[in-house]
Amino acid sequence: MSQTDLDEPKPRLGRKRDHTRDPEILDAALEILAETGYDGMTIDMVATRAKAGKATLYRRWSSKAELVLDAVACLKAGEIDLDALPDTGTLRGDLVAMIKTPSMRDAERKLKIMAGIVSMIARSPEMATAAYAALVEPRASVNRVLFARAIERDEIPADSDVERLCTIGPAMAAYRVLMLGRPVDREFLEDTIDGVILPAAGVRPGAE
Structure with a gap:
């Protein structure tokens, strides 16, 4: 499995999605966006920063673009x-x-x-x-x-x-x-x- 990007769709796993860690993952994605930009960002970076498994991210987002869209949208909170x-x-x-x-x-x-x-x-x-x-x-x-x-x-x-x-x-x-x-x-x-x-x-x- 490539570690460079989330651009390619990943297969959905059958396990029920757990959304409890979404805020931490999205915040980690925003931090990395600010540091490296979209093209330099990888799923591994986000998973490591959020201290989450890559499988957790893949179950929730099928592409890097989808993850970034959610992360940017969550900035509207507050x-x-x-x-x-x-x-x-x-x-x-x-x-x-x-x-x-x-x-x-x-x-x-x-x-x-x-x-x-x-x-x-x-x-x-x-x-x-x-x-x-x-x-x-x-x-x-x-x-x-x-x-x-x-x-x-x-x-x-x-x-x-x-x-x-x-x-x-x-x-x-x-x-x-x-x-x-x-x-x-x-x-x-x-x-x-x-x-x-x-x-x-x-x-x-x-x-x-």
Whole structure:
């Protein structure tokens, strides 16, 4: 049996599937995706990291692609409650209030996972859809709420291109992590808010 890949379908075994270890296996898959990328990932790596037998993985997933799809989809768990977002009264205050150490670490991890599945996204519409839903949309949905509030307060123009504004921060963070190899820290995020996002939204310097 090849140890290089899960791309080739493996025969299903007759034993009843045990899903109790799925979270550990999926998390191990995500860690390896972030470290090696999809093409460098093997079933042996995942099994070793999760301390599980290869047969356990083969009974649950018939291919590496299927495993990765499930792993990426599980990232949606624990999304931010849009009804409980900070409301400071200003767009800058709201954006800055969203800068939290755990969320920064999570965002950086997701960026590395996204980099790891780029080759698969290019050839799999299903993975492209799953990646957008798990890695892009959660943060975009938060930003939509914050910019909508700013419009309601007449803080930014009513005809602001909210979808474009929602992508500025994530795009700059992605470039910093994936291209420059530098961490996304609080200073970088606040500089991006003050120097790029707020001006792009039409907030004048000192308007706060």
